[in-house]
Amino acid sequence: MNDNDEYDDTYDSDSDGDEEAGGGARDGRDEVRTFVASPPVRGRGFAQSWWGQTWIKALEDTALDGEQLQKGRRQARAGAVGAVSVRPGRVTAVVRDRDGTGRRCDVLLTELTDAGWDRFLDMAVDRSGHIAALLDREMPPHLVEDAASAGVELLPGVGDLEPECDCGAWDLCPHTAALCYEVARLLDQDPFVLLLMRGRGERRLLDELQLRSVARASAGAAPDEEPEAASPRVRADEAFAAREILPPLPAPPPPLQEPGQPPVLDTGTAPAPGIDPDALEFLAADAAARAHRLLSEALAPGHGDQPVEQVLTPDQDAVRMAAAVPGPVIAGRLAAATGRGRTALDLAVRAWRSGGTSALAVLDGEWTPGPEALARASSVLDAAWEETDRPRLRASAPGRWTVTGSDAQLRLGEDGRWWPYRKERGHWSPSGPGAHDPAAALAEALGESG
Incomplete structure (x- = not known):
């Protein structure tokens, strides 16, 4: 095939192409990533990276219908492929014909079995170069060869790709072929897309690699070495007692200026039943804000003298x-x-x-104050004002005193503070912070604090 084939007609990209690249990620088999539609390719090779070019080679070497591949490559080069959603075992997009008709296309790729993933992860952990690169979110090209030596084929072989298209074709058609070529451009952006198609998303994969690496290290075995007996354990109090003779800890990291940005879960794919993407986005943003606050407080001087935060x-x-x-x-x-x-x-x-x-x-x-607490409260109230300034208070409930002839109330807390309340629309509503002086709290309730 000639990689410089051109397709002069202009295609409208799929309407989903306005979505953000990357999409939302969820752990396990439900993980989905969505990539925006790519622009047309003019006057250069279709894929630029080693991963993209290797995918095309594997695709062309295993395809049974070269003519359909050629037509599909022309459509892909013309920008006919819309936004692409990638999930374990499946790639989906809308591909448009010359007349603008959109065809829903799916290309299924055989997922690795659990046993296959175990072999892949063990291989990566056993080779220090692989695990270092993967944990650094890099995909070294020789990973394919080493995975194959462990019995794991990452690139598609004959029969691995199963096309589905609503154009009615029972096998590979120009639409599904165009989608296969578009995958090469996705691999240019992020080679981890290949592992997601094989069944594991980047986050889950890296978490599992980290766990296996830690387990291997705790067993006393470095990568490329045979496992040895586990290192003897040291009690925490013994390690703390020996802190003067141990090397000093590294300096803490600099404080972050703002919380991290949570993921955007609006991927254009319907969520699973019972899942609310808006609620998940809010929880992620809330968790990021709390983590930022906790880290900032932990790095602040004197943090060790502060009381433990209430759960x-x-x-x-x-x-x-x-x-x-x-x-x-x-x-x-x-x-x-x-x-x-x-x-x-x-x-x-x-x-x-x-x-x-x-x-x-x-x-x-x-909290309901007992007789002793109520007696102390009465003494505090008597001493809070001069005789001529004292408001007329009546006990409306244990620990609550309402000002006669007004919509103001004082409530006593278990910590001895007084809390101002006002009646609004038939409800007693908090109207300010607590104070140990009931006169100051009542001024808040009466709107006199300013």
């Missing part, structure tokens, strides 16, 4: 997330999950923003 209950964590202003859809899901309802959740968010878990506990009435 939140699921209900408290839901209120915390709702306070992050996630939008009405996520807030509605959080309200349903907590059983609070939207109005009650809004009140809980106001409490959280005024004082975190302590303010939320006061709102929910988690």
Whole structure:
């Protein structure tokens, strides 16, 4: 075939071509990556990288119908292939004909078995160059040859590719051939696409490599060496006691300026039943923000002297997330999950923003003061104002005092702080932070703090 074949007609790219490249990634067999439509190829070889060129060679060496391949290559060079979705065992795209008719195409590639993946991973861990490159997100070309020596074929062989197209062809057609050529351009961008087609996405693969590498190291065996007996274990307290004679730890990394960006899960592929991509994106962004805060605090001077952060209950964590202003859809899901309802959740968010878990506990009435606590509270209230300035307070419930003739209320927390409340639309609502001085808290409730 002549790789300089041209196809003069102009094709409209698939409408999915406006999607972001890379798409969202999910662990296991559900992982999907989506690549935007590629522009036409003019006056040069179709694929540029070793991986792309090797894919084309394997494709052309194993194809039974060279004429269909040639037509498909012309369509691919003309930009007829739309956005491509890659998942384990399958590549999907819409390929357009001269008249603009779109054809849904799928090319199926045989996935490696679990035993095959075990052999591949063991081979990579056994060879220090391979594991170093893979963990650095590089795919060395000789990986194909070494994988083959372990009984694992990465590139397609005869019968490995199974085309499916709604044009009615029962075998390879120009549309599925064009999609096969487009895969070569994807491999130019990211060779890990080949491993995803064979059944494992990059994240899962690297995680498994890391685990096997750590297990091999803990057994005392370096790559390219036979495993040895496990190293003797050292108690943590003994290691800490010997800290003066051990080499110093490296300096901590510099603080990050902002949290990492979460993945975008809008891949154009329908999610699995029960999966909400918007909720997952919000959870990922929330996790990134919390991780950034924890790391920043850990690197701050004096962090070791700070108290351990309280572990939140699921209900408290839901209120915390709702306070992050996630939008009405996520807030509605959080309200349903907590059983609070939207109005009650809004009140809980106001409490959280005024004082975190302590303010939320006061709102929910988690603590009821006993006789001794009420007696101390009465003494504090008596001493908070001059005789002539003292407001008329009536105990409306244990630990709650309402100002007579107004919509203001004070609530006592278990930590001894007083929390201001105002009645709004028939609901007692938090109106400010807690204070040890009930007069200061009441000024917040009455709107006099400014």
